[in-house]
Each structure stands twice: as C-alpha cells, then as structure tokens.
Amino acid sequence: MDGIFIDYYDPLFGIVVFFLIIFVASFLTYSYNIYKEKLARSEYKELLERFGIGNLDESDYVHLYKTYNLPFDSIMLLASSFVHKGNYNKSISIYLTLLEHVQDKVKKEELLEMLGTTYFKSGFLRRSVDVFLKLLEFSPRNTNALKYLLLCYEKLKDWDKALDTIESLNELKFDTKEEQIYIMMQKIMNDSLLTYDKKTEQILSIFNVAKNTTRLTAQYLLIYNKKLFWDMIYQFEIKDIIDLLWYIQFDDVNFDVVKQNDLLTQIYSAKGYLQKGCKATSIVDLDILSLLNTGDKDLRDRVDLGFDFVCKKCKKTHPMYEPRCPHCHSILSFSVKSKLIKRMNIEENLSLQ
Numbered sequence: 083m084d085g086i087f088i089d090y091y092d093p094l095f096g097i098v099v100f101f102l103i104i105f106v107a108s109f110l111t112y113s114y115n116i117y118k119e120k121l122a123r124s125e126y127k128e129l130l131e132r133f134g135i136g137n138l139d140e141s142d143y144v145h146l147y148k149t150y151n152l153p154f155d156s157i158m159l160l161a162s163s164f165v166h167k168g169n170y171n172k173s174i175s176i177y178l179t180l181l182e183h184v185q186d187k188v189k190k191e192e193l194l195e196m197l198g199t200t201y202f203k204s205g206f207l208r209r210s211v212d213v214f215l216k217l218l219e220f221s222p223r224n225t226n227a228l229k230y231l232l233l234c235y236e237k238l239k240d241w242d243k244a245l246d247t248i249e250s251l252n253e254l255k256f257d258t259k260e261e262q263i264y265i266m267m268q269k270i271m272n273d274s275l276l277t278y279d280k281k282t283e284q285i286l287s288i289f290n291v292a293k294n295t296t297r298l299t300a301q302y303l304l305i306y307n308k309k310l311f312w313d314m315i316y317q318f319e320i321k322d323i324i325d326l327l328w329y330i331q332f333d334d335v336n337f338d339v340v341k342q343n344d345l346l347t348q349i350y351s352a353k354g355y356l357q358k359g360c361k362a363t364s365i366v367d368l369d370i371l372s373l374l375n376t377g378d379k380d381l382r383d384r385v386d387l388g389f390d391f392v393c394k395k396c397k398k399t400h401p402m403y404e405p406r407c408p409h410c411h412s413i414l415s416f417s418v419k420s421k422l423i424k425r426m427n428i429e430e431n432l433s434l435q
C-alpha cells in the first residue's frame with residue numbers, strides 16, 4: 083500500500099502529468115485556431131469568388147469591412163468598380179448600406195460624395211442634389227460637392243440655385259467667371275417674362291464683353307432673329323460657328339452679306355448654294371467640296387461635310403456640341419472641326435433599316 087502511495091505522490095509523475103495537461107491543452111488550442119483560421123479563409127475565399135462573378139450582396143461589403151477588417155479604401159474601390167462597369171444601382175445600394183454602418187466623419191463624407199456622384203451619373207439629379215446638400219451641411223467647404231451641385235442645378239435648369247452655388251464657390255476663391263456668364267445667359271434665354279427684344283438686348287450686352295459666348299449668341303439669333311444674325315456676322319468668329327452656318331436653309335442665307343466674305347462664299351459654294359467659290363481658304367475640306375461642285379458630280383454626291391467637337395481642356399472629341407464637356411465638365415470649351423465624310427443617301431439609309 084505504502085508503495086502505491088509513494089508512487090502516487092512521486093513528484094516525477096506529477097511533473098509528467100502536468101506537462102501532459104499543458105501539451106494536450108496547447109494542442110487543442112492550436113488545432114482549434116487552425117480550424118478557425120481555415121474556416122475564415124474559406125469563407126473569405128468564397129466571398130472573393132462571389133465578388134469575382136459580381137454576386138456579392140450589399141451586406142457582404144459590410145461583412146468584409148466589419149468582420150474581415152478590409153481597409154475602407156479597398157471597399158470603396160470594389161464598390162466603384164461597379165460604377166466603371168455602368169452598374170450604378172449596385173454601387174448606390176452598396177454605398178447606402180455602408181452609410182448605415184460607418185461612423186467615422188471622414189469616411190461618411192467620402193461615402194456621401196461617391197453616392198452623390200453616382201446618382202448624378204445615373205441621372206437621379208434630385209437625389210444627387212439631396213445628397214450633396216446633406217454633405218455640405220457638415221462640410222460646407224467641400225468644393226467637389228459644390229461643383230456637382232452646380233452641374234445638377236444646371237441640368238435641372240434651376241438657374242437661380244445654380245447662381246447661388248456659384249457664389250459659394252466664389253467665396254472659396256474658386257474661379258467661376260465662365261460658369262457665371264453661361265448661367266446668366268441661360269437664365270435670360272429661358273426667362274418667360276422677358277420680351278424677345280429685351281432678351282436680345284441683354285444677351286448682346288453679355289456677348290460684347292464675353293466673346294466665348296459667340297456660339298450661344300449666334301444660335302439664339304439664328305432661331306429668333308435671323309436678320310440680326312446676318313447683320314452681326316462679322317462680329318462672330320466664322321470658323322467657330324461653321325457647322326451652324328453649314329446647316330442654314332438656302333432661303334435663310336443672306337447672300338448679299340455672304341458674297342462680301344471669302345470664307346462665307348466658300349462655305350455656301352461647298353454646300354452647293356453658290357455656283358462659284360473662291361480660290362482657297364484656310365479650311366481645305368471646304369475648298370475640296372467647292373471644287374467638286376464644279377467637277378465630278380458623281381463624286382460630289384458621295385461626299386459631304388461633317389463636324390467633330392474637340393474640348394480645348396481635355397482634348398476629347400465628341401460628335402455633338404455641348405456647352406459643358408461631358409468628360410471633364412469644362413464650360414464652353416468645345417471648338418468645331420470640319421471633316422469630309424461619306425454622304426449617306428436616302429436609299430442607303432433605308433436599306434440599313
């Protein structure tokens with residue numbers, strides 16, 4: 083019996099048992115950690131795989147942010163990839179879901195800015211205005227929000243609010259001279275209480291001090307006062323409105339004025355309104371068309387004059403004139419470039435349908 087007790091209390095045995103317990107406990111903890119990590123990895127991998135095929139739910143982004151501590155910038159980058167693919171609704175719902183969980187003021191501001199911009203791009207202008215106004219409540223010096231707000235008011239034709247926004251941008255020392263001129267011009271043109279004479283008078287007073295409004299002024303006069311347009315033609319840079327001149331109907335052309343100027347003569351000779359053009363102008367395409375009018379009729383019938391609009395700021399080319407560049411949002415930055423194109427006749431157009 084004594085021997086058993088001695089064995090039982092053998093310190094060596096106790097040490098062995100003690101180490102055995104430590105070993106088993108460590109092994110179990112280690113195995114459990116490996117199991118947990120493996121589980122997390124496979125869950126994360128599964129999430130990423132789902133992202134790869136665009137199947138992540140809005141809540142998954144919150145999960146990635148809160149559970150897996152994926153950096154906020156990375157989450158924003160993932161969400162903005164949908165914007166680039168044109169899937170605005172998806173990125174909007176991700177931003178909205180994240181907004182409910184993000185507490186940090188800077189991150190909230192970034193989310194609101196992305197949300198407002200995406201609403202703008204997808205054409206939800208009123209919602210975009212609401213988001214930017216909310217953002218400006220706690221960050222009134224956010225110039226990006228003010229710029230987008232101005233774009234929204236412009237598109238919504240809310241000229242007074244657009245002018246208020248310009249004033250806020252001015253207070254932040256932001257140069258908005260061109261925007262102000264453009265909005266003022268639009269406000270006058272769209273004012274239903276002004277008579278046409280009064281409108282014309284105010285538009286010309288702006289044009290006299292801001293020649294970059296040439297196109298707006300010429301366009302307005304071509305619709306409402308063609309006589310004045312031709313009376314004023316030499317005040318406009320003819321090359322800047324060549325496309326407008328090209329599309330004027332024969333009956334609306336003042337040929338007495340046209341014949342006094344080489345470039346105007348060449349435009350209407352190239353168009354076929356005049357028999358004879360002049361020798362050469364600075365626009366080669368016009369000279370070629372004008373020459374063809376007196377030569378090969380078959381070839382002349384196959385070519386026409388087309389136009390591209392190039393933004394002076396970002397250098398992007400656009401097929402239509404727009405007062406604001408859709409790419410860089412610069413104002414009155416388009417210049418017109420003429421080019422020879424293949425004429426599409428009516429039969430060809432019909433056969434394409």
Ligand SMILES: [Zn+2]
Pocket residue numbers: 393394395396397398407408409410411412415
């Ligand atoms: Zn541009």
